[in-house]
Amino acid sequence: MQKEKIIQELEDLKNDNRFRTIKTNDKSLYNFSSNDYLSLAHDKDLLQKFYQNYSFDNYKLSSSSSRLIDGSYLTVMRLEKKVEEIYGKPCLVFNSGFDANSSVIETFFDKKSLIITDRLNHASIYEGCINSRAKILRYNHLDVSALEKLLKKYSKDYDDILVVTETVYSMDGDCAEIKKICDLKDEYKFNLMVDEAHSYGVYGYGIAYNEKLVDKIDFLVIPLGKAGASVGAYVICDEIYKNYLINKSKKFIYSTALPPVNNLWNLFVLENLVNFQDRIEKFQELVTFSLNALKKLNLKTKSTSHIISIIIGDNLNAVNLSNNLKELGYLAYAIKEPTVPKDTARLRISLTADMKKEDIETFFKTLKAEMKKIGVI
Incomplete structure (x- = not known):
């Protein structure tokens, strides 16, 4: 292991706009990057039901x-x-x-x-x-x-x-x-x-x-x-x-x-999936609405699901777009090479069940305006 070589590789990543950092999410931002698709992790009523169903004195952390x-x-x-x-x-x-x-x-x-x-x-x-x-x-x-x-x-x-x-x-x-x-x-x-x-x-x-x-x-x-x-x-x-x-x-x-408590939660979610059918159906309606909203705005995507990928191409443009959206109150991360192939840097947009149609529509309009500003459409 040569420290000089490591330093140079990190510098190369920075110069190519591929350098990764760890950041704490700003909870005040409207989150379009979460994988909590059904919004179960933040469902207070569901968590309360979980706590009521089990005595945690018997489950180790x-x-x-x-x-x-x-x-x-x-x-x-x-x-x-x-x-x-x-x-x-x-x-x-x-x-x-x-x-x-x-x-x-x-x-x-x-x-x-x-x-x-x-x-x-x-x-x-x-x-x-x-x-x-x-x-x-x-x-x-x-x-x-x-x-x-x-x-x-x-x-x-x-x-x-x-x-x-x-x-x-x-x-x-x-x-x-x-x-x-x-x-x-x-x-x-x-x-x-x-x-x-x-x-x-x-x-x-x-x-x-x-x-x-x-x-x-x-x-x-x-x-x-x-x-x-x-x-x-x-x-x-x-x-x-x-x-x-x-x-x-x-x-x-x-x-x-x-930890046993994690497996207990996994069991709880699995046993309750049959009770989430209304939530799942409403979420699929939200996905359909979102994909149609993109079409109306002429924003292209290959997506047919709850994960929407907007190809930007250049790493720097993708990063700048993500940063601009953050300034406007939206969290939508840029995905860059090598996670995706070269020249296909993108904004990866995740839909979640707790989102509202009007908020999604407003975000897409904001996204299109910001894409125009940086010259990618």
């Missing part, structure tokens, strides 16, 4: 150990059982979506394997791919035909193939056709892994569940840090795969388990 030593409390066992009741397959709880995604791939696949991944899959997926040392092929984003061509070309050369996709993509807000991908299993032999980070909650138990595809998915990963309003992740898979993860996944074996 730390597990103080890994699951395999002394950290597998009754709460996490109840949670995994409830997930299995709903999805029809065993569940293993991980500490984060990043750990879950990377662990599944690096635990089950190796240098003799082939991994075919959507080009825009999350960094946690690529982390697992690299750690596995498998051959990695990428297909054009959401292009099921391109995926099939790769399967047709390579399926005879590999006995061990993994296809990985997300459902809703967090940087573009577009959605994969997972049914079409599942249908490919009728013709080609491969394992399928699906990440539902941005669809769980927003679509109830998730898109795979709603479309009755859980049985066709070998590894269904459900991170809980978005609409789940929490922390952790479910890996839903066959019992034999669950046992293998317990015995072989380093991130599972050597990590202190989530």
